[in-house]
Amino acid sequence: MRTGETVKMSFDHIYTRPDPRAYFGTLRELDYSIPELAKPHFRRLISEYREACGAPAPTVLDIGCSYGVNAALVKYGATMEELYHRYADRDARQRTRESLLTRDRELVRSRGRTDPVRFLGLDASEEALSYALEAGFLDGAVHADLESGEPTDEQRARLDGADLVISTGCLGYVTERTISRILGGPGGNRPWMAHFVLRMFPFEPIAETLGAAGYRTVRHEGLFRQRRFATPQERAGVLDRLSAAGVDPTGVETDGWFYAQLYTSQPHPPRPARAGNRPETRGSK
Structure with a gap:
């Protein structure tokens, strides 16, 4: 582990393994819990979007999705404690990657989708995205670092299919540059957003970028534990x-503990419901 310019410890190494065992094994020791706390808020926002926009199965773009944790929690009703058991207990250490994937696919098949929603993951880690796709947690993926460059035409088409955009702690490292590139400029896509942002990072630059695109942002009451120092x-x-x-x-x-605040942003006026089929969103390089 190392400490970067943000003073927060860097765990880069746990995001680039071929399976999630290092990720959950490391974060379990620090009581990482923000996805669990965020889950009911994401579900509520998805429900509100359905009602407002008439979209029975909206597409959610998860920024910094890693191994598809938010998708597993929201779509399949998993809990963080359950995922810690699946990937960090002694049994998991004795399994192969394919054995872990087989067990995850069984979870996906047995539970079905507890919520009719599609998840598109955005991450710079090809390994994490590949695992989440193979397990079935994600419906599609965009492998890109939008801090450093514009999306390709193919990635642009996938990003434009998002109805909602969420994140659980990556904003601050991810800045308004990524948010602006997700929106795609004047006349681009205008998804609803919900971001859990650590209090050490100012949200104002992102709020200003969204405001210039016609969004209204609300900071919600309450604080949310992310993990222990x-x-x-x-x-x-x-x-x-x-x-x-x-x-x-x-x-x-x-x-x-690290603490986060919840910000939600919606375009004004709200965009109308989509018509027609959505673009295919499996993998994207």
Whole structure:
């Protein structure tokens, strides 16, 4: 592990393995829980979108989706504790990648989709996307780093198929550049959005980008635990950053946890319901 410019520990190595065992094994030790806390809010937003836009099976774009965690929770009713057992217990360490995939596919088949929604994953890790697609958690994927460049024409078509955009902690590393490229400029797609953003990162630049595109953003009440600090150095660095930004960490991050806030953004006026078929969204390189 290393500490980057953001003062938050870097766990880059756990996102590029061929299966999720390192991911869940590492994050379990830190009580990583934000996807579980986010799940009811995502489900509520999906339901509100269906009612407002008449879309029975909307497509959700998950920024920084890694191994399809949010899709597993929202579509198939999994819990973080269940996923920790599946990938971090002793039995998981003895399995092959194909054995893990077979078990995941059985979960997908046995439960069906608890919520009729399609998930499109956006991530810079080809390994994580490949696993989530093979397991059946994701319906499609865009392998891209939109911080560093524009999407290809094929990726643009896939991104334009999104009805909602969500994230659980990647904004801050991912900036308004990615959000702007998802929107695609004037006349582009205008999906609804819900982002859980760590308090150490300002949301204003993203809110301004969305505002210029005709969005209204709401910061919701409440704070959401993401994970415990990995080291005393990480804790000290985060507290210093919060104080420098004018955010009081007393009784919040001083307790030893990262905390996130929920922001939802919707275009105004709301866009009409889509007509016709959606583009195919399996893999994209």
